[in-house]
Every structure is written in structure tokens, then in C-alpha cells.
Amino acid sequence: MKRITIDPITRLEGHGKIEIFLKDDGDVDNVYFQVPELRGFEKFVEGRPVAELSQIVTKICGVCPGCHHMASGKAADAVYGVEPPPTAKKLRELFYMAHFVHSHIAHFYALAAPDFVVGPDSPKAERNILGVIGKVGVEIGTEVLKQRRIAQEIQALLGGHQTHVVMNIPGGVRKGITMEERDDIEQKVRGFIDFAKFSLKIFDDVVLGNKDYVDLIVNGPYLLNLHSMGLVDANNKVNFYDGKVRVVDVNGNEHCKYAPNEYLDYIEERVEPWSYLKFPFLKKKGWSGFVEGQDSGVYHATPLSRLNAADGMATPLAQIEYEKLFKTLGGKPVHATLAMHWARLVELLYAAERALELITDPDITGKELKTPLGKVVGEGVGIVEAQRGTLTHHYWTDEKGIVTKANIIVGTTNNNAAICMSLKKAAQGLIKKGEIPSEGILNMIEMAFRAYDPCFSCATHSLRGEMPMEVLIKDSNGNLIDRISR
Amino acid sequence: MIKNQKILIYGIGNELLTDDGIGPKLVMELQKSHQHKNLVYESAFVGGLDILDIIRGYRQVVFLDAIKTKDGIPGTIYHFTPDDFKETLHLSNLHDIKFLTALELGKRLNYEIPTIIEIIAIEIIEDMVYNDHFSPEIEKLYPAIHQKIGTYLIDKTNCKSSIPEIK
Numbered sequence: 078m079k080r081i082t083i084d085p086i087t088r089l090e091g092h093g094k095i096e097i098f099l100k101d102d103g104d105v106d107n108v109y110f111q112v113p114e115l116r117g118f119e120k121f122v123e124g125r126p127v128a129e130l131s132q133i134v135t136k137i138c139g140v141c142p143g144c145h146h147m148a149s150g151k152a153a154d155a156v157y158g159v160e161p162p163p164t165a166k167k168l169r170e171l172f173y174m175a176h177f178v179h180s181h182i183a184h185f186y187a188l189a190a191p192d193f194v195v196g197p198d199s200p201k202a203e204r205n206i207l208g209v210i211g212k213v214g215v216e217i218g219t220e221v222l223k224q225r226r227i228a229q230e231i232q233a234l235l236g237g238h239q240t241h242v243v244m245n246i247p248g249g250v251r252k253g254i255t256m257e258e259r260d261d262i263e264q265k266v267r268g269f270i271d272f273a274k275f276s277l278k279i280f281d282d283v284v285l286g287n288k289d290y291v292d293l294i295v296n297g298p299y300l301l302n303l304h305s306m307g308l309v310d311a312n313n314k315v316n317f318y319d320g321k322v323r324v325v326d327v328n329g330n331e332h333c334k335y336a337p338n339e340y341l342d343y344i345e346e347r348v349e350p351w352s353y354l355k356f357p358f359l360k361k362k363g364w365s366g367f368v369e370g371q372d373s374g375v376y377h378a379t380p381l382s383r384l385n386a387a388d389g390m391a392t393p394l395a396q397i398e399y400e401k402l403f404k405t406l407g408g409k410p411v412h413a414t415l416a417m418h419w420a421r422l423v424e425l426l427y428a429a430e431r432a433l434e435l436i437t438d439p440d441i442t443g444k445e446l447k448t449p450l451g452k453v454v455g456e457g458v459g460i461v462e463a464q465r466g467t468l469t470h471h472y473w474t475d476e477k478g479i480v481t482k483a484n485i486i487v488g489t490t491n492n493n494a495a496i497c498m499s500l501k502k503a504a505q506g507l508i509k510k511g512e513i514p515s516e517g518i519l520n521m522i523e524m525a526f527r528a529y530d531p532c533f534s535c536a537t538h539s540l541r542g543e544m545p546m547e548v549l550i551k552d553s554n555g556n557l558i559d560r561i562s563r
Numbered sequence: 564m565i566k567n568q569k570i571l572i573y574g575i576g577n578e579l580l581t582d583d584g585i586g587p588k589l590v591m592e593l594q595k596s597h598q599h600k601n602l603v604y605e606s607a608f609v610g611g612l613d614i615l616d617i618i619r620g621y622r623q624v625v626f627l628d629a630i631k632t633k634d635g636i637p638g639t640i641y642h643f644t645p646d647d648f649k650e651t652l653h654l655s656n657l658h659d660i661k662f663l664t665a666l667e668l669g670k671r672l673n674y675e676i677p678t679i680i681e682i683i684a685i686e687i688i689e690d691m692v693y694n695d696h697f698s699p700e701i702e703k704l705y706p707a708i709h710q711k712i713g714t715y716l717i718d719k720t721n722c723k724s725s726i727p728e729i730k
């Protein structure tokens with residue numbers, strides 16, 4: 078058996094690696110994706126007041142601090158047995174829509190677009206956001222940064238700081254907004270809608286307008302038949318901030334739908350000896366290994382799974398795009414991993430539209446910002462959709478609200494098994510017997526990973542913007558026979 | 564045109580991950596111990612595209628970040644410029660673009676990118692465990708690190724050319 082190791086050896090340690098094992102005949106046998114793990118969060122928060130956690134957890138991760146802030150804030154509400162008043166809930170959700178706009182723009186233009194706008198096997202030096210700007214024009218690059226900055230400004234205004242958010246308190250939010258601030262935000266979120274539509278137009282022109290790309294999405298080595306998870310509202314429409322978690326099976330039928338405090342009845346985590354990161358799976362399906370299909374317990378929690386798990390989008394323009402996506406790709410559910418990029422843009426439009434709904438809601442400038450706290454319940458669960466998967470915070474406290482135990486399932490952790498399987502499938506489809514994989518082939522394998530928008534800043538630790546690869550090809554005895562670096 | 568003639572001292576890292584937050588901690592303490600009218604101290608936990616909005620408009624920026632190198636000696640202070648920069652722990656992250664790519668993007672889009680960019684990176688030991696205290700070894704080395712970097716920043720502000728003890 079030969080082994081291919083994609084293992085970055087640079088100045089930075091604490092990195093992830095992809096190992097590809099080849100059979101003796103040169104075909105891919107298995108692929109292992111490994112990342113180091115951050116340790117001790119549960120211990121770190123023990124003994125601290127639950128009311129402080131929503132601020133502490135924003136420092137878990139610099140990529141999606143707002144997601145942790147929201148899930149933590151909702152868990153703290155539950156610990157105190159209170160629901161925030163309508164104005165507070167709407168302000169939280171408005172902040173959260175800006176957080177989604179900020180993140181989804183970054184992923185599409187900085188990480189996804191280089192593979193499609195520049196080309197998956199184009200020279201590495203050109204396959205980045207600079208190459209994208211070179212193709213689509215400097216004006217668009219300027220607009221990308223402008224819209225991201227505006228999203229950050231809205232988060233800073235509502236959240237007190239764009240990353241170290243201090244917005245939530247148990248039962249509500251610290252402060253409201255004035256009419257002047259409302260007017261300013263409304264103008265800004267209208268710009269989000271235009272930009273989201275523009276981004277979908279780029280996807281339409283560049284990706285859907287290219288037969289090879291559509292073929293790659295629909296028929297390439299990127300299909301994975303997994304169950305789909307996503308948060309839905311009372312009408313089973315996609316919701317990022319609130320609702321119940323719904324899982325549909327590989328055929329699109331509802332497998333389960335649960336409230337946040339029921340998650341342990343439906344989700345179980347397992348460990349593998351070769352990985353630091355846990356592998357959640359559907360408890361009622363059980364764990365039957367890294368396998369696809371109806372009987373598997375493996376699910377994914379991604380933009381695409383959220384669309385699969387819902388009956389539609391709650392805003393009109395996003396609903397049109399939702400219908401177009403499923404019509405183009407053969408109906409629900411879609412199992413094409415690369416379609417996550419398209420789904421992410423549909424979500425970008427939804428976030429923009431939902432932000433406009435919220436900022437034009439008369440409640441948004443209301444003065445009732447906090448519900449008086451009730452008696453400490455002693456346990457609370459908060460769930461939101463993070464950009465990269467369903468995020469669960471679960472706290473146990475004593476009668477004074479001091480944390481005695483915590484459990485977090487972060488977005489990317491949900492997708493750990495799915496990412497491993499996607500990488501294996503891509504490697505099996507792309508590495509040919511006896512051929513040393515080119516840099517372009519390695520990138521196409523990495524595309525399977527990138528589609529998930531994985532972030533290990535909190536699941537494990539921050540990694541680099543692009544995964545440097547060193548491929549070690551070894552014989553069946555583990556002897557190095559070749560090395561490829563990029 | 565660069566409007567802000569001050570030097571931005573920007574600490575990056577997570578103060579809850581043992582030694583990882585040495586950049587922000589240095590910023591927090593240097594702004595008290597090494598005040599100067601031309602120095603602006605800030606810190607956060609971001610990299611990639613967000614860096615552009617942080618540094619735009621300044622004449623100079625000095626990043627303070629943690630680094631882990633193979634067989635590195637804890638407490639070693641490295642000094643990089645964009646020309647010889649490779650990786651520190653936070654100037655890039657998986658969800659975003661590389662630091663140098665971000666700088667190049669800023670130039671192409673006519674951002675007011677500082678004309679002088681420096682990265683000071685401190686070799687740390689532990690960044691995988693949640694703890695709001697340094698590891699014992701870094702804790703012991705910290706006063707000297709603080710003093711060296713503070714001296715360097717003040718010398719720099721006064722336009723001295725030497726770069727004492729920072730390699």
C-alpha cells in the first residue's frame with residue numbers, strides 16, 4: 078500500500094493534514110483528514126457566571142464570534158427561563174444577518190470564486206482573489222470590500238464591537254437603536270440585496286453558463302448522499318437565528334425535528350482513534366461507519382443541507398433562487414457538494430432580505446429590551462445556524478447561575494465525517510492509477526473540503542487561508558518514494 | 564494619500580488560549596508603559612481581509628503576533644517585513660485569505676496601505692488549551708519580551724535606525 082500525505086511543513090505548527098492512502102495498484106484506498114484540537118473550554122468556563130459566557134465565547138473564534146455570541150445568549154436565556162422581548166429578538170437577528178452577509182461574501186469571493194472564475198486547475202499563483210479581481214474587474218473587488226465593511230459596521234453598531242460582541246444579556250440586549258441609526262442601517266441593507274443579486278448573477282454567468290462546471294457539480298466526484306440538517310421556522314422555512322432543527326433523510330423525507338433542549342435525544346458524538354475532532358451522527362440511525370445512504374447516521378449541516386432540510390425560504394427573492402437551484406440540479410434533495418457554493422449565495426440573498434424586513438419592522442426601535450429574569454432553571458441550550466453548520470451551546474449551572482458544565486457542538490464539527498468522505502470520494506475520482514497527482518488535481522481534491530467553508534478556529538484552531546500541501550508518496554512499507562509540494 | 568502619520572501597533576491573538584494572546588496582552592500593557600503621541604495601540608483576533616480595514620490610512624503598522632516554529636526557542640522575538648514574511652498564527656486563517664494576498668489586494672484596489680509594515684512575532688509554547696494565563700515559561704520570559712519590544716517601538720518612533728535585539 079502506498080501512502081500520500083498532504084502535510085504542510087512550514088513555520089506554523091498546529092496545522093491540519095490530509096493523508097491519502099493508495100492501494101498497491103495505485104487506486105485510492107482511504108483518506109484521513111486530521112486537525113488538532115483546542116482543549117479545555119468546558120473546564121475554562123466552569124465556575125463562571127452564565128451571564129458572562131456570551132462575551133467569553135466570542136473569543137473562541139475570530140471567524141464567527143457572532144454565532145457563538147448568539148447561541149450562548151440563547152442558552153443563557155434558557156438557563157434563566159426567559160424569552161427576550163420582540164425588540165431584543167429582532168435586534169439580535171438583525172445583527173446576525175449582518176454577520177452572515179459579512180461571512181458569506183468572504184467565502185464566495187475569496188475562497189470559492191478562485192476555483193470557478195479563475196479555474197480549478199489554473200496556475201496556483203493566479204488562483205486567488207487577485208485572480209478573481211483580474212477577471213471580473215477592480216470595481217467589483219472594491220464593492221466586495223465595501224459591502225463587507227458595511228456589514229462589520231452594522232455589527233459594531235448593534236453589538237458594541239464587530240468581533241468582541243457585547244450585545245446579549247440574559248433575557249435581552251444591552252441597548253436599542255435610535256431612529257437615525259435605523260434609517261442608516263436601512264439604507265445599508267438595501268445595498269446588501271443588490272450585491273447579493275449581483276453575486277448570484279456572477280454565479281449564473283460564470284458557473285451555470287459553463288457546461289463543464291455544471292457537469293463537474295452534477296456528475297463530478299463530489300456527490301455525497303447524506304442526510305441534511307438545518308434550522309427551520311414554524312413554516313419549515315430556513316431560519317438562521319431561531320426555530321427547530323430539522324433533519325431530512327437522503328430522499329428528502331423528514332427524519333426528525335427537535336427543539337434545542339432535545340438535541341441529545343437525536344445527536345450523538347463518537348471519537349475515532351486517528352482524529353482529535355469528534356464525529357457527531359444521528360442517534361436514531363446509529364453509527365455504521367463513513368458510509369453514505371439511507372441507513373447511515375452521517376449528516377451534513379451546510380448551506381446546502383439547510384436548503385434541503387427546509388420547505389423553502391422565508392423571503393421572496395431568495396425563494397425564487399431556491400426554486401431555481403433545485404430545478405436546475407434535478408430536484409430536492411441535492412447531494413452535489415459543490416452546490417454548497419450556490420446555496421451559500423441563496424442564503425446571502427435571504428440574509429439581506431431578512432435584514433431589510435427586520436430594520437423596517439416598527440418593533441426594531443422599541444424600548445423594551447429585556448425580560449426580567451426568572452428563577453434559574455439550571456440548564457439551558459441555545460442553537461443557531463452558524464455559517465458553517467448548526468451550532469449548539471449547552472450549559473448546566475447551579476442555583477445561582479454559575480456554570481458547572483458546558484458542551485458545544487460547533488458548525489464544522491457536524492461536518493467532520495462528511496468532509497472526510499467528500500475528500501475520499503474526490504481523491505478516488507481524481508487520482509488515476511500509477512499517476513502522480515498534479516497540483517491542479519490536489520486543488521480539485523481540496524475543493525471538496527473548501528465547499529464546506531470549514532473553520533477550525535473553534536472546532537480546533539485557526540489554520541491558514543490556503544492549505545499548503547506537501548505530498549509524500551510512500552511505498553507499501555512506508556518508504557518515501559516521491560514528494561510533491563505546493 | 565496617507566493621512567494618519569501615526570504608527571499603529573496592532574496585537575493579534577486569543578487571550579483565552581494560554582500564550583496565544585501575547586500580542587493583545589503586549590498591546591494592553593505597552594499602551595500604559597510605552598506611551599507616545601505617535602503610537603496608536605489596538606488589538607483583535609482577526610486576519611485575512613479584515614486586516615485591510617484595520618490598517619488603511621496609517622503611515623506605518625507594527626503587528627504583534629504569536630508564532631510557533633519547528634524547534635523554536637520560547638520567547639524568541641522574530642522581526643519580519645512583508646518581503647520575508649511567511650506565517651504567524653493569526654495574520655492568516657483558513658476562512659480567509661493570506662496576509663500578503665490581502666496586502667496585494669489592498670494595493671490593487673487603491674487602498675491606503677501603510678508604506679512601512681512590520682511583523683513582530685513571539686515564539687510561544689501553548690496555544691491549544693483554554694487558559695487566561697501564560698504557560699510558566701512564557702510568564703517568566705514575558706517581562707523581558709515586553710521591555711525589548713517597548714524599547715524597539717519607542718526607538719522606532721524617535722526615528723532611531725537600530726533594531727536592538729530583535730532578529
